[in-house]
Amino acid sequence: MDKFNEYWELLSDKSIHIGKELIAYYKTLHENEDGSPLSEQGCHFLLQNLLVNPYPTCQLLRLLATSKIPLKNSTIREICDEGMLDFLESFEREDVDKFYNLIANNLLSSGAINQAVPIVLRMLEENVIDRELLLLALVSRKSQKLLKHFLKKIETTQEQRYLLAAVEDKRHFMVDVLNSSEELFTDKAVSDYVRVVCHSCSKKKLEIPELYENVPVRACEDCVRQSQTTFSAPAKASNVLANLQNLDEWQLTGNVRNDNIIREEYSYEYAPSTSQCLAICNLHSQNEELSNFLLYHCAKLETLLRPIRTGYPNPELDYALVSRMLLNLTLAAKVRGLEFTEADKMKEHAEIILSIVKNDCESLLLQESMSSANLRKLRDALVLAEKWSLALELSLKCGFSTSGVMAAWGTTCLRAGCYETARDKFSYCLQKLSTDADNSTILNCIESPETKLANYKTAIPIKRPAKSPPLLLEIISILESTAQAQPPEVVARASMIKNSNTSLSSSIRKKTKDNIPLHEPALNILNTLSNLKHITKGNYTDFLPEKRALRSKDTSLSSSGNSSDYLQTLDCIMSTRYFEESMYYLLTYGAHQDVTNFLIKHRQILPAMKYVLMQQVDPEVMLQTIILPYLKTGRLETVIQVMSSMDETLLTWRAYIIYSCRYLETNRMLNCLYNLQLLLGDPIRASMTCVRFYSMDAKNFTDLEANTFHLKNSAAHLQSELESCNWEEISVESLGVRGGETHKSLLMKMEPKELNNHINTILRQLEVAKFLANCEAHGKDVVGLLPKLFIEYHKIPTLFGTVHEKLQLAVLILVCGKNIEEGFGLSYRVIQDFNLNSMRVYSLTAKYFIGESQVEEVDRLLQAIVSNSAATVDTNSFCDELIKNAVETAISIHGSSSHVKSSLEGLIKRISEVGLKIHCYIITGQLKTAYLYANKHGRIGDIRKILRQSEVLNQVHVKRLCESKLAAEGGGLRK
Known part of the structure; x- marks a missing residue:
């Protein structure tokens, strides 16, 4: 109880009630489990004091954990585990003294140790706690479990030496610790803690009785010297140091333990050998x-x-x-x-x-x-x-x-x-596509200011892959960020270093005959060192000559409104080491796309175009690297100017231009296509593009009328081309030469007659669209009529479309006006201009009116047809055929009711041809009228038809009339 009272007095916030409970619990430690259990309040009190005042609380817990009943001890250990882990989680630097007390005195279970050790090791790495103080605390309190864990984890030997010195009076404890765990004597542990000393390092040996009894083991001179100063008595030191002259050093003594140690430590004098x-x-x-x-x-x-x-x-x-x-x-x-x-x-x-x-x-x-x-x-x-x-x-x-x-x-x-060295190293990991001679030829051509085709088309095209290797792109990126212009003093210094290296290498080679590698001066490092004054002022780029030149060039170009400024060669970039090295790698290892990309990125449009022609680059590459980038920035005119400067006829660029136009058309980039056609001076194709603008996204004829300006532009382009053709005809007559030959393979050409036809078509389309848009304005659903009139309907028809679309327009003009007379003239002109089948146009119109029960409109249509043409046999037969079609349509749609017959009577009377009139009377069921008309004109064949139809319709009276007529004629009833 004395120790219990001593530790109790050291606690803070003591409670009489808790104190009585703990005393009762301590007195009944060894009794059965029913005696005085520890309450929750008691556990909470101990846990709280464990975090605030660890040393006396740990000592109390040690006393309370000595019970012979395992259940009671486990309760105390749970408090210890929980307190330790809580302390580590909420650890702060000012609690470091509490930490040493808590970890040294605490009773931790194996599970808690496994959780605590990684946390403590992390604290050691972060220098939050001190290793030597930690080990000293563990050894002084004989925390064997934790000590063994940390001895395995801490992999240096300084702690081991400090440990042995710190526990000089407790060496028996260290021996017990090391001997009690076989794990510490594995090969790894021995290699961690036993220092191997060879004969060449030290000839001294030392007796360590606690580990090797009286068998001397080889030790370094530092350890021997330290041992001599540690022991107080010289006599004791002389006993510890082994006599190296003793020839019986490895003699077995008969003591089993001693002999085992001798066998384990036996070594030859000059080992290892x-x-x-x-x-x-x-x-x-x-x-x-x-x-x-x-x-x-x-x-x-x-x-x-x-x-x-x-x-x-x-x-x-x-x-x-x-x-x-x-x-x-x-x-x-x-x-x-x-x-x-x-x-x-x-x-x-x-x-x-x-x-x-x-x-x-x-x-x-x-x-x-x-x-x-x-x-x-x-x-x-x-x-x-x-x-x-x-x-x-x-x-x-x-x-x-x-x-x-x-x-x-x-x-x-x-x-x-070190650019030359870098080239050499990269040659081993990249596949060369061209030689230095090929690169030199290409560079000389593209850097030449000459633009004429014959002067530079000398290089042999080199087959290159579609994509460059990723390493090459990394190289270009590195060059862009690191390559610098070298001031004269840096170049001179690099040359001096190189000459010095060369002379030193040659002198060494003469003496030793060894091949000493030469080291190239690092220009970027030398340049950076030479510009330390600029760097210390925070200026990292402006002192580079090419940066200043490029910046001033960019400013002048951006402020200039003339696109031809972009054709100026940027000599400052082409004369830099960055450009030289980049072009070397791109031409030696890169794809065409990356070469042109690099040149365009640095506004080298002329060299890029030269390269395209020289190497016969694929049109897709030129499109993606030159055409589209310049198109996006509104500088397509620059590309055309460069093309024209290299070949005025543009025939050399024919494949590239055609491919670009097809791409723009396929991807519906019509505005870009139109701009390109204007720049190329191709008015006919520009006119065709305007026609596409006119009908694009139009949902009705009102939209078409709103797009009229596109058609006017189209007509203007054709008119300019027509005038050009007239001038060419004059030149042919006056000079006797054929004009327009320079662009015959690239630009679209048409005869004047064909141009006139296209202009007339445009004018007629304007007239048609205006008429139908006016109909829509008066409430007519023109577009809604198309599905009723035609099975095949996909878009709004125009005169620029197929023959079927033109026919649709001709019919719409007739059926959408206020009356037939309003649209007949325009429809008639459309039929005449495009040679449409007039019978089909008028039949479809009559069919629509019949379907809408507007028979009177069919009659007006017939009157308009007759009034717009001479009264000839062809006109009469045309009208007869149209009436026949109308009657057949009416019967198929509405049947042969009396109302239908009466409404069709007027149309049938207009038929001039007897056979067609009889036919119409037969299909409408007016057999008696048909018989009378046939009998009047003596048409026996028609009477037979009437007879057969009467049998079908069961008209007995008409049947008898037919039979009697046929009998009278002597023809019998021939079928």
Whole structure:
């Protein structure tokens, strides 16, 4: 109870009620479970004090957790676990002292430890807590579970040395900790905490009784010196230091534990030594058994070479020595009959490790085994560290592609300004499409100010892929952001460095006969260093000459309204290193599209057009890279000007122009197409485009009337072409030469007569649209009549469409007017202008009127036909055929009722031809009238028809008349 009272007094916010409860609980710790359980208030009190005042609360909990009843102890441990985890979640820097007390004195379960350790390790990495204070706290309170966890996680040896020094008086505890856990004596743990010291590093040995009893083990000179200063008595130090002259150093004593330690620590004086190892093995084992033994130890050495953690090599390991040992043992195993595949694989790994060690890259070694995937990771790590030669060597040894290494090497050189070196590196990872001679020819041509075709069409077209490799686009992007104009002083300094490197390399080569690689001066870095004054003032670009030139050029171009300004060559960009290098890579490795894109991006329209013709670039490429970009910015005139300057006839560009026009038409970019046709001077095609504007998106004839100005423009284009043709005829007569030959293959041409016909068609369409729009204005649903009149109806008909559309218009004009006379003249002119079938037009009109029960309109139609033509036999027969069609239509639609017969009577009387009149009387069922008319004109054949029809209609009286007439004629009743 004394300890309980002592810790209780140290608590804050003590409660008499809680104190009595805890005393009662403490006194009944070992009683059965029914005695004095801990209430929720008590648990809450302990949990709260655990966070506020951890040390006395932890000590109280330790006392309360000594019960022989497991259930009671588990209750206390739950409080400890919950308090610890809550504290870690709400941890702040000012609570660091409480943290050391809480983690050192707390009773944590295994589950809570597993949750707490990662949090604490993260706090260590963030330097929130101190490692040495943490270990000191754990050791001083004998927190064995937590200590073992942290010894496994903390992978440096400084803590171990500090730990041993801090617990000098508690070494028995450390020995118990290390001996109680077999996990700590695994190969990994030993490699973490036992320092391997070779003979060349130290000849001193040291006795550590707590770990190795009286067996001396080799130690570094620093450890021996520290041990001498630590021990107070010189005599004790002399007992600790082993006598190296003692020849009986490895003699067995008979003590089993001591003898086991001697066997484990036994080593030759000059160990490690692979030659001594192999010599002993040759005396001991056969080749097969020996090779397996060597392979096993090669694997152990390879494991030993792994870093403590990623990026942190073991500072106590001589990587060069161990890697040489590994290589020697691998070669020895291969000589002694090891399977070639396994031996070569291990030898390859040993050579890779040795190369990495020789280049001081131990920190890049992987923690995993050297599988193919991990070797790729190692290669990538070497690339990131810019160990190019080593990464290349690794790729070659492992059979990996070297393109990635070369690409990374080249991009790094490019950013630094080592342009020649970059070209060399990229040549290994990109496929060359042209030679330097081809590039020179192309550049000389496109950079020449000459525009005439014959002067530059000398380069051989080069077949290129549709798309450039992604690496090439990255190269261009790097050049755009890093390539700089080099001031004269920077160029002079680079030249001096290059000459110095060359002379130094030649002198070394004479002495050693070794080929020393030359390093190109990094121009970008030299340039940046020379402009530090500008950079310190925050001016990163204006001191570059080509930037200032481009900026001033852009300003002048944007302020100028003349499109011809864009034809001026930007000499400032073409003379820069950026342009030179970019064109080299584009011409050597790129697609046509990227070459033209680059030139157009920098407003090199003339060189781009030259390149298109020289290399016979596909029309789609020119469309996407030149035509459409200039079209979007309203500068298409510039492109046409360049074309004309290179070939006045434009015949050279025929395929490109036709392809562009087809693309614009297919994609309904009619405004752009119209603009292009005007720029090309092609009025006939421009007129046709205006016609498409006229009918586009029109839903009725009122819309067509609103689009009249398009037709007027179309007529104006045709009229200008007609006048041009008249001038050409004059030139033919006066000069005796044929005009218009220059554009005969590119621009559309028509004869004057054909042009006149098209102009007349436009004028007639204007007249038709005006008439029908006026009908719509008076409430007539003109468009709604089309489905009633015609089965085939898709759009609003115009005179520019098919013959069927023209016929539709002729019929609409007749049926939409206030009367027949209003539209007959216009319809008649349409029929005459386009040679339409007048019978079909008038029959469809009569059919519509018959369907609408407007027989009188048919009669007016007949009167109009007669009045607009001479009274000839052809006119009479035409009208007779029209009446016949009208009568047949009326009977098929309305039947042969008395009302229908009476309404058709007037039309039938207008028939002049006897046979047709009799036929109409027969189909209307007026058989008696038909008989009388046939009898009057003696038409026996028609009487027979009437007889058959009377039998069908069961008109007995007419039948008798027919039979008697036929009998009287002596013809009998012939069928």
